[in-house]
Amino acid sequence: MSGESMSDAMREFLAEIVTALDVPLAADDTGDRAHQRILADRVSSVSISIQGLLQDGDPVFDTRWLRKRITETPITYEPYVRRDETAMTDAEASEQLTRGDLVDTVICPTCNVAVGVRCITRASKPAREPHGRRYSALEQAAGITQHRATARREAQARGYTSNGLDHKAEASLLTAYAARRRSAQTTASGTTAR
Incomplete structure (x- = not known):
């Protein structure tokens, strides 16, 4: 992107990707499966949203869609805290x-x-x-x-x-x-x- 600035909508889309992939580790072994499931689901959602952006070129729609998918896969286990x-x-x-x-x-x-x-x-x-x-x-x-x-x-x-x-x-x-x-x-x- 030489000389071009990124639009606010695109920045928001990228920030939503970071939010989606920021899945904390589980505090114990019982939460590991839930962690893996949530992470895999969110990676899949991010991939689909990027493919959608490449097809329709509308970061606003894809940001809303990804945000909705994140709320459908909340963290259901106790996160690890150092x-x-x-x-x-x-x-x-x-x-x-x-x-x-x-x-x-x-x-x-x-x-x-x-x-x-x-x-x-x-x-x-x-x-x-x-x-x-x-x-x-x-x-x-x-x-x-x-x-x-x-x-x-x-x-x-x-x-x-x-x-x-x-x-x-x-x-x-x-x-x-x-x-x-x-x-x-x-x-x-x-x-x-x-």
Whole structure:
């Protein structure tokens, strides 16, 4: 379609095709047959509607027809929902830590300041923000760097491309890192108290 713009009616038809084919996976084995049946029926409906559009050239009619067919095949099973897509409880949300909360728990590779000390500039003044390499060091210590590398390798093995970002998993890794630090601190303070 060089130079030509797509009509609104055609955009609506294509959007209806996307809606028709967006059939969620079933939550369990009992819904698998229903999922397969609904998906097959909708694929057939999409094929018929495209053939009709090629014959009559009327996307408005074919959009209405496809929309009617979708309502005739509703989702009748419980859809699968990933654990990380469900809402977190208040306790889980309060335990989620950010990189900013933990960045001062590692030595800064740029300015070499110690743990717990704010980064400094070249002029030996306090920096406004921690250095980027300090965030990288935190990600390395928390296991996020390894997690991303593993996710990239797995995606490439399946033929996909991935940036390796999984915010929920990374938040969990940061929380586990913070717990390890607290545990080490309480162990160290218990040892020195004796």
